[in-house]
Amino acid sequence: MAKRTSLHGMFYSSTAKVAQLLGISQQSASRKLREMRQKGLIELQSSPSGIKARLLDKGIKVLKQDYLELKQLFASPKSRQLSGRAKTGLGEGSYYVSQKGYEKQFVKSLGFRPFPGTLNLVVDEALAQSFIAGIPEIEIRGFRTEKRSFGSIRAFKVLIEGKEHGAIIVPERSSHPSNEIEVIAPSWLRKKFRLKEEGKIKLTA
Amino acid sequence: MAKRTSLHGMFYSSTAKVAQLLGISQQSASRKLREMRQKGLIELQSSPSGIKARLLDKGIKVLKQDYLELKQLFASPKSRQLSGRAKTGLGEGSYYVSQKGYEKQFVKSLGFRPFPGTLNLVVDEALAQSFIAGIPEIEIRGFRTEKRSFGSIRAFKVLIEGKEHGAIIVPERSSHPSNEIEVIAPSWLRKKFRLKEEGKIKLTA
DNA sequence: ATTACTAACATACGAGTAA
DNA sequence: TTTACTCGTATGTTAGTAA
Numbered sequence: 001m002a003k004r005t006s007l008h009g010m011f012y013s014s015t016a017k018v019a020q021l022l023g024i025s026q027q028s029a030s031r032k033l034r035e036m037r038q039k040g041l042i043e044l045q046s047s048p049s050g051i052k053a054r055l056l057d058k059g060i061k062v063l064k065q066d067y068l069e070l071k072q073l074f075a076s077p078k079s080r081q082l083s084g085r086a087k088t089g090l091g092e093g094s095y096y097v098s099q100k101g102y103e104k105q106f107v108k109s110l111g112f113r114p115f116p117g118t119l120n121l122v123v124d125e126a127l128a129q130s131f132i133a134g135i136p137e138i139e140i141r142g143f144r145t146e147k148r149s150f151g152s153i154r155a156f157k158v159l160i161e162g163k164e165h166g167a168i169i170v171p172e173r174s175s176h177p178s179n180e181i182e183v184i185a186p187s188w189l190r191k192k193f194r195l196k197e198e199g200k201i202k203l204t205a
Numbered sequence: 206m207a208k209r210t211s212l213h214g215m216f217y218s219s220t221a222k223v224a225q226l227l228g229i230s231q232q233s234a235s236r237k238l239r240e241m242r243q244k245g246l247i248e249l250q251s252s253p254s255g256i257k258a259r260l261l262d263k264g265i266k267v268l269k270q271d272y273l274e275l276k277q278l279f280a281s282p283k284s285r286q287l288s289g290r291a292k293t294g295l296g297e298g299s300y301y302v303s304q305k306g307y308e309k310q311f312v313k314s315l316g317f318r319p320f321p322g323t324l325n326l327v328v329d330e331a332l333a334q335s336f337i338a339g340i341p342e343i344e345i346r347g348f349r350t351e352k353r354s355f356g357s358i359r360a361f362k363v364l365i366e367g368k369e370h371g372a373i374i375v376p377e378r379s380s381h382p383s384n385e386i387e388v389i390a391p392s393w394l395r396k397k398f399r400l401k402e403e404g405k406i407k408l409t410a
Numbered sequence: 411a412t413t414a415c416t417a418a419c420a421t422a423c424g425a426g427t428a429a
Numbered sequence: 430t431t432t433a434c435t436c437g438t439a440t441g442t443t444a445g446t447a448a
Contacts, residue, residue: 002278006285009339009410015413025443030414048412048448067279070272073207080211133209136217205214220432230424235433253429253431 001042001053007060014050072126081204082131084121086195087180093118096171097184101143101150109138110155110167112186118169119183119190120176121201128181132156132168135205142172158203160185161193168203206247206258212265219255277331286409287336287363289326291400292385298323301376302389306348306355314343315360315372317391323374324388324395325381326406333386337361337373340410347377363408365390366398373408 005011019029033051037044041059045052055063094117096102107113135156142152151172160166166185176182183189183203193201210216224234238256242249246264250257260268299322301307312318340361347357356377365371371390381387388394388408398406 003274004335004338006335006339007278009285010341011338012341013338014411016411027414027443028441031442034414046413050412063275064279066271067275069208070268070275073212074269074272080214130209130211133214133216133218136215219430232424232433233422236423239433251432255431 002055002060002063005054007055007063009054011053012050013053015046018051080131081202082123082128083200083202084123084128084181086190086197086199086201087120087122088197093120093182093184096150097169099145099150101145102140102153105140106155106167106184109140110157112165114184115186115188117188119185119195119201121181121183121203122179123181125179128179131203131205132170132181135168138167140169158183158205160189161202162204164189164192207260207265207268210259212260212268214259216258217255218258220251223256285336285339286407287328287333288405288407289328289333289386291395291402291404291406292325292327293402298325298387298389301355302374304350304355306350307345307358310345311360311372311389314345315362317370319372319389320391320393322393324390324400324406326386326388326408327384328386330384333384336408336410337375337386340373343372345374363388363410365394366407367409369394369397 001011004013015030015033016026018033019026022029022032024032030046033042033044033046033053036042036059039058041056041062043054043056097106097114097118098116103113135158138155138157140153140155142150144150153172154170155167156170157165157167160183164185164187166183166189169182169184171182189195189201193199195201206216209218220235220238221231223238224231227234227237229237235251238247238249238251238258241247241264244263246261246267248259248261302311302319302323303321308318340363343360343362345358345360347355349355358377359375361373361375363371363373365388369390369392371388371394374387374389376387394400394406398404400406
C-alpha cells in the first residue's frame with residue numbers, strides 16, 4: 001500500500017488486485033486486510049465496488065521502525081569496530097579478575113593472564129551489542145568460595161587499538177549501565193596507551 | 206542476524222536464543238534457519254555447541270531491496286505530486302479522445318469535455334505508479350463502432366500546475382512505454398501553460 | 411463486478427525426545 | 430548443554446458461494 005500511495009495517500013483497489021500483487025488468493029487478501037484493520041495498522045472500508053484503505057499512524061510506525069533498522073545497517077557499515085571513551089573505574093574489576101576461579105579459565109580460554117584491573121569504556125549501546133554479537137562467545141563459568149559465589153562471565157576476544165589482544169567481559173549479572181563495557185588485557189591498558197581521563201580507544205573484532 | 210552482526214559478520218548463537226529473540230519455539234527457530242539456508246539466504250553450520258551463521262549475498266540483497274523501498278517512502282515524502290516533461294505527441298490522442306463513445310463518458314465521469322488532443326508526459330515510472338494508485342480510479346468503458354472496437358480506459362483526476370482540472374488516462378492496452386503518461390483537460394494545455402517542446406509540468410493529486 | 415462467509419485442505423508450530 | 434526429528438494440534442489458505 002505504502003509503495004503505491006506514499007505513506008498517507010488513500011489506496012483504492014480491490015481484494016483481488018491486492019491478492020495478485022501478493023501472490024495469494026482473493027480470500028486471503030481480504031482476510032489479511034481485515035486483520036490489519038483489526039490490529040489498528042490501517043483504515044479500511046470495503047464495499048461491492050472495491051476497497052478504500054489508508055495507513056494509520058500505527059502502521060506507518062511499523063514501516064518506519066523497519067526502515068530505521070535497515071538504515072543503520074546499510075547507511076553505516078562500520079560494525080566490525082567499536083569506539084569507546086575510557087571511564088574512571090571503581091577498582092572493583094581488579095577484585096573479580098584476580099579471583100583464582102576466573103583467572104585459570106581466562107588463561108585457558110583467552111590465552112593470557114589478565115592484568116588485575118579492567119578498563120571501563122562508555123560506548124553506544126546498540127553499536128556495542130552489534131559488535132559483541134559478531135564475536136564468538138567464550139563462557140567463563142562461575143564458582144563458589146567459602147565466603148561467596150561468583151557468577152559466570154561471557155568473554156569476547158578483541159584487538160585493542162589494532163595492537164593488543166584482549167577481551168570484553170560481560171558478567172552474568174552486571175551492575176553496569178548497558179552503555180558501558182569492561183575490557184581486560186594482559187597489560188595495563190591505561191598505561192600502555194597513555195590514556196588520559198576520558199581518552200578514546202578503538203576495539204576491532 | 207544482520208542487526209547483531211552487521212551485514213557481513215559471523216553470527217554465533219543457538220537456536221534457543223534465536224527462538225527467544227523472535228518469540229517462537231526452539232524447534233521453529235531451528236527449522237526457519239534451515240529453510241533460510243535451503244533458500245540460499247544464509248550460510249549455517251550447526252553443532253551440539255550451537256550455531257554459526259552468516260548472511261549470504263542473496264540474503265543481503267533481500268534486506269537491501271526492502272531498505273531501498275522503505276527509503277523511497279521515508280526519504281522522499283513527495284508522492285502526492287508528479288512532475289513530467291512534455292513530449293511531442295503523435296496526434297493519435299486527438300483521434301481517440303474525440304470518439305463520441307468516450308467523450309460522453311468523460312463529460313459524465315470527469316465533469317469536462319476534453320480538448321481534442323492529449324499532452325504526453327515523460328515521467329519516472331515508479332513515481333508515476335505511486336502517484337496514480339493514490340487517486341480513485343474512474344473507469345471509462347470501451348465500445349464498438351461499425352468499423353472497429355475501442356478498449357476501456359482508466360482515468361485519474363489530477364490538478365495541472367495547481368490550476369487546471371484534468372485527468373491522466375491509461376488505455377487498457379496502451380502502446381506507450383511505461384514511463385509515459387497521457388493527460389487530458391478541457392483546454393489546450395500546451396497553449397495555456399505556454400509549454401515549449403520539452404517543458405516541465407507538475408501534476409497534483 | 412465486488413466482499414467475505416464457510417468448510418475442506420494445507421502448512422506451520424511446538425511438546426516430547428533422540429542423538 | 431546442543432540440534433533437529435516425529436507427530437498431534439493450531440493456524441493459515443483457498444475453493445465454492447452468498448450477498
